[in-house]
Every structure is written in structure tokens, then in C-alpha cells.
Amino acid sequence: MTDRKERGICELYEEDPERADYLVFGRVPEADRRGFLRGAGLVAMGAVVGGTIPFARNMPAGLIPAALAESTDSFVIKGKDGLRVLNDRPVNAETPAHLLDDPVTPNNRHFIRNNGLVPEKAKAMDAGGWTLAVDGEVGSPLTLTLDDLKNDFEVVNLQLLIECGGNGRAGFNPPAKGNQWTLGAVGCAVWTGVRYKDVLNKAGLKKSAIYTGHYGTDVHLSGDPDKPVLSRGLPIGKAMMDDTLIVFAMNGQPIPSWNGFPVRVVAPGWPGSCSQKWLKRIWVRDQVHDGKKMTGYSYRVPKFPVAPGTKVAKEDMKIIEAMPVKSLITSPETGKTSGLDSPLEVRGHAWVGDRKIKAMDLSIDYGASWIAAQLDPPANDGAWQNWRASIKFPTKGYYEVWARATDDAGVMQPMTVPGWNPKGYLNNSAHRIAVIVG
Ligand SMILES: Nc1nc2c(c(=O)[nH]1)N[C@H]1C(S)=C(S)[C@@H](COP(=O)(O)O)O[C@H]1N2
Numbered sequence: 001m002t003d004r005k006e007r008g009i010c011e012l013y014e015e016d017p018e019r020a021d022y023l024v025f026g027r028v029p030e031a032d033r034r035g036f037l038r039g040a041g042l043v044a045m046g047a048v049v050g051g052t053i054p055f056a057r058n059m060p061a062g063l064i065p066a067a068l069a070e071s072t073d074s075f076v077i078k079g080k081d082g083l084r085v086l087n088d089r090p091v092n093a094e095t096p097a098h099l100l101d102d103p104v105t106p107n108n109r110h111f112i113r114n115n116g117l118v119p120e121k122a123k124a125m126d127a128g129g130w131t132l133a134v135d136g137e138v139g140s141p142l143t144l145t146l147d148d149l150k151n152d153f154e155v156v157n158l159q160l161l162i163e164c165g166g167n168g169r170a171g172f173n174p175p176a177k178g179n180q181w182t183l184g185a186v187g188c189a190v191w192t193g194v195r196y197k198d199v200l201n202k203a204g205l206k207k208s209a210i211y212t213g214h215y216g217t218d219v220h221l222s223g224d225p226d227k228p229v230l231s232r233g234l235p236i237g238k239a240m241m242d243d244t245l246i247v248f249a250m251n252g253q254p255i256p257s258w259n260g261f262p263v264r265v266v267a268p269g270w271p272g273s274c275s276q277k278w279l280k281r282i283w284v285r286d287q288v289h290d291g292k293k294m295t296g297y298s299y300r301v302p303k304f305p306v307a308p309g310t311k312v313a314k315e316d317m318k319i320i321e322a323m324p325v326k327s328l329i330t331s332p333e334t335g336k337t338s339g340l341d342s343p344l345e346v347r348g349h350a351w352v353g354d355r356k357i358k359a360m361d362l363s364i365d366y367g368a369s370w371i372a373a374q375l376d377p378p379a380n381d382g383a384w385q386n387w388r389a390s391i392k393f394p395t396k397g398y399y400e401v402w403a404r405a406t407d408d409a410g411v412m413q414p415m416t417v418p419g420w421n422p423k424g425y426l427n428n429s430a431h432r433i434a435v436i437v438g
């Protein structure tokens, strides 16, 4: 299963069901096109559907087990509820928009984006022996224990937004390889920890310090302990912001194993990949960090607009920093029926990296006219902003509610999928839902 590509399960099955079976379950296709399960594949599928499969030998190749096709929590991810699983190795799961309705995202609804395997110690929620090294362009390198982190620095609680740079990738055409995220690779929990800048200040930044590089304890899919899974970092300016944290708790609980137990970075409003999980080392650099997935096409977009499908030269790519203005409608769920007599409360969140949202507008007539929503300030810098509006529909029938946020620089969400780019990042097109009235 090491050659498993990062694709959505449904997409895989649509393209080539037998290969999908092989990739997902290790099921070997047969000449008569009636695949069967063997050994590890059978065990894997059993684990996924929640029991052994007595008639496995009769199961046709390419059949998505009903247990997976019918339910939203197909692969059971312990501690997560109703997430749509895109991949189980590495685990990648997004939250359907209507399950992101809470003003603060609870732990069981926060998406998961893993590039490798969750460390065994994290799975066991065992923080024993954990340390954080801070080295490189610093006056005095540090090795901090969890107690050092909790006792030697001011502890803060902030609600902070993490959105994957590839959220919305499924909207691009031609399609971009990678997890086919739709809307739900975003969450905004309350994180407890210390300011990243306080840790850097304690180590004492040298004049030569310009970037940080993060290392985690997660394991490469190959199992090779020497291969970093992901090692991204931050320009010193972002690392020194008051709302960039090194955290040890999520919504008052130890961080779930999936989300980086015992300690992670949260760099709100920047691509989620800047928020290193299972953090063990911060390497302060005298150059832009060049770790795994910092270079080439990873988390980069063209410096200028390109036509869909264009091959872009590496030197024409730039690192993604703050994420663009975006919003979600989290209630009602798309496709629900609403009465004609009473107005419908529509609500959701809006956010933008390193700025504030200034206005939130809704349309029920395909953008011909707009209704201003009531918009709350963020709980703190780095948090999303909640909004709501009461909508009265003029007649019965099929409507779409479109939602458009505007940030304080006057930048609005586009109605259509913006700027195609080779890896499918930064799709911030307006969210729309269907509402049937009457
Ligand atoms: N060590 C490590 N940190 C990581 C990752 C990873 O694979 N390994 N994935 C990153 C990416 S791409 C994202 S979007 C966020 C997702 O955080 P979450 O899984 O807690 O939602 O974690 C980031 N931190």
C-alpha cells in the first residue's frame, strides 16, 4: 500500500475499481474480473467495515462496501464524528460544512491532514520523554520539556483557525493531484500554549535569523525513520506574531493524537502545513527553510496568473503565506426544505489570513442582489468570525444561497474557482447551498 496515491476513495473507484480495490484493500484483481480478498487485504477491509467478512470470496472486485458507501463515518476514526475520509493511509478526513456549525470547532469535528503516520507514542497519548529542541541561529539553544513549556512561559488560550492550503482542491479543472478536499479542511478550535515568539526570545535570535524550520515525530509512509514526513517553517515575522503559538491543549483537552499530541505549532490563517504537528524541533535558519515540502511546487502558487493546465517553471512559483478571504455556510445543511411562512436563519463563519473580515453578504438570486449578514468580530486575532442572517424567500421553489465574504482590504471571494495552479491550492470560491422552499 506504499504506492497509494492521495486520492478520494470515490474518485479512485470511479476511475478504475479494480485498481482501487488493490490500492485500498490490497485486493488482487483476477482475469475473470472477480477480484477476491486475500491475507492482509482481507484483514484490512474487515478492520475498515468493522468486522470479518464471511462471504469475502464472493465479493465482486470494485464493489465499494456498503458500510463505506452509505455512511459518512465510513472508516471509523476514533474520536472523530461524521468526518468524510479521503484516505486512510495516511489518514485524511474533512468535516462536512453543516458539522462545522459550532462557533468553536470541537475536537471531534476538527479535520485531519496527515502526510505520514501518527507516531506510536502519540497514539498511546504518552508524552513521557518528549522534548522540544530550539537551535540554529540562536544565542542559546534550548531543550524544553513539557513542564518547561508550561512553567517558563506565559500560557495563553486563543481561538485559532487552521485551513489546509489544498482545501477546495476538488474544484479545480484540470484536476490537481492530491487529496480532493471540498470545503471541510478547516477548523477553529481554542488552543492552549505559549507564544512562539516567547520561545524564540528565550533562545535569543541572532541577526542572521530569517526563517524557522519545523520537525515532527511522525513517521514516513515508507517506515524509514530518517525520512522527514513534512518540514515546513515560518518567516521570523509570522513566528513573532502574538497569535502564533506552540500549543499543548485543544479545547481544554490534551491534543488528540491525530492533531499533533503532545505539542504542535499553530500559525493561524496560513496554510495548515505551517502548523507542524508532533513538534520536536525548531531549527532557526539564516535562509528560507528548505525542508520537505518547502521547495519545488509544494505549498506554492505561480507568481502570475496562468491558464488552466499550464506547466509552470519552478522559479516562477512562490510560497503561499496568508490564506485568502473565505466563508462557509454551516446551517442549514444543503438540500434541506424550509417553510415559506417563517424566515430561515442562515449562518456560518468567515475568515482571512492575517486580516479581518469586514462584510458578509448573501444572495438568493444567483448574485443579482445581496443581503448583508450580521457579522461578529473574531474572538481574537487568528480566529474566524461568525455570521448569521434571517432570510425570507418570496415564493416557494428551489433556491441557492450564496455566501460572500469581504476582507478589510476590500478583497472579496470570487463566485467561480479562482486562479488555477498546478497543485490546486487556494480555492476560495463562494460557498453555495441548495434550499427548497415550501
Ligand atoms: N508533523 C506534521 N505536521 C503537520 C502535517 C503532517 O503531515 N505532519 N500536516 C500539515 C498539514 S498539510 C495541515 S493542513 C495541518 C492539519 O492539521 P490537523 O490535522 O490538526 O487538522 O497539519 C500540518 N502539520
Ligand SMILES: [Mo]
Pocket (backbone or CB within 6 Å): 113, 163, 164, 165, 166, 271, 272, 273
Ligand atoms: Mo495541508
